[in-house]
Amino acid sequence: MMFETLATYVIALCLLVGAIFSLVGSIGLLKFKDSMTRLHAPTKVGTVGVGSLLAASMLYSYVFGGGWSIHELLIMAFLFVTAPISANFIAKVVIHKKTCDTPPPPAKDETWSTLDVPEEDRDVSVANEIEAS
Amino acid sequence: MIPADTLLDIALVISFVSVALAQVLAMIRLVIGPDTGDRILALDTMVVNAIGLIILLGIAQGTRIYFEASMIIAMLGFVSTVAYARFVLRGDIIE
Numbered sequence: 001m002m003f004e005t006l007a008t009y010v011i012a013l014c015l016l017v018g019a020i021f022s023l024v025g026s027i028g029l030l031k032f033k034d035s036m037t038r039l040h041a042p043t044k045v046g047t048v049g050v051g052s053l054l055a056a057s058m059l060y061s062y063v064f065g066g067g068w069s070i071h072e073l074l075i076m077a078f079l080f081v082t083a084p085i086s087a088n089f090i091a092k093v094v095i096h097k098k099t100c101d102t103p104p105p106p107a108k109d110e111t112w113s114t115l116d117v118p119e120e121d122r123d124v125s126v127a128n129e130i131e132a133s
Numbered sequence: 134m135i136p137a138d139t140l141l142d143i144a145l146v147i148s149f150v151s152v153a154l155a156q157v158l159a160m161i162r163l164v165i166g167p168d169t170g171d172r173i174l175a176l177d178t179m180v181v182n183a184i185g186l187i188i189l190l191g192i193a194q195g196t197r198i199y200f201e202a203s204m205i206i207a208m209l210g211f212v213s214t215v216a217y218a219r220f221v222l223r224g225d226i227i228e
Contacts, residue, residue: 008137012144015192019148022185026155029178030162035170038162042178045155050181053148053188060192071200075184075207082211086177089218094170096222 007063011056018052025049036100039091046083051076145193152189156182173217180210 021044028041054072061069094100156179163175184203191199216226 005137008141011192012140015144015148015189018185019151022155022182023151023158026158026162026178026182029175030158035168038171039174042159042174042181045178045181045185050185050188053185057188057192061197064195065197069197069200071197071204072188075200075204078204078207078211079181079184082207086211086214086218089215089222090170090174090177093173093218093221094168097168097170099168099170 004063007059011059011063014052014056014059018049018056021045021052022049034100035094036091039087039094043083043087046079050079145189148189149186149193152182152185156186169221173214173221176217177210177214180206180213184210 025042025045028044029038032038032041054076058069058072061067061072159175159178159182163172163179166172166175184206187199187203187206191197191203220226
């Protein structure tokens with residue numbers, strides 16, 4: 001009796017946390033101004049929101065349904081694996097459509113994060129390559 | 134102190150209302166979204182919220198028969214997001 005009461009409180013807490021995180025994620029999706037900043041809000045829905053709801057469901061089926069059920073873990077693992085991949089694809093779409101700001105030009109090189117070395121650092125990079133090889 | 138069963142019922146009602154409201158807000162972003170990327174993101178969020186609603190329905194009715202449905206919706210949501218994004222990026226889904 002005591003265990004069931006305690007488990008019911010934990011289930012209610014997990015349900016509230018999951019539902020409020022889902023709501024916060026969708027509010028962020030609606031309120032942010034930029035496409036790229038809008039991209040980060042629904043990750044809260046994907047991880048904490050649905051993850052907490054699934055944890056509540058798993059605990060509920062253990063306490064009241066008799067025995068663990070593994071389906072929730074399967075859904076959780078699938079969502080956690082596929083959420084970054086789909087977010088990466090959506091970011092590629094946003095970059096492709098050119099609706100986000102491109103980053104400002106770098107201070108020294110011509111482009112960001114390439115092997116493009118400016119003239120005055122050429123000998124340093126050659127020395128580093130020799131040292132590395 | 135609220136008794137445990139009443140607390141679970143109240144938490145279920147609050148969760149249903151919150152997730153349904155989240156679904157409506159994502160749908161507003163789907164309608165007004167100024168760009169294709171925002172619409173794809175809103176559809177992805179709606180799929181995840183639909184999974185949450187199905188899980189809440191399973192808890193409220195005390196059955197386990199909805200997990201296959203939510204698993205299939207999770208897989209179809211991922212595949213459809215990737216298909217939309219590939220269609221925008223490459224102009225074709227299967228090359």
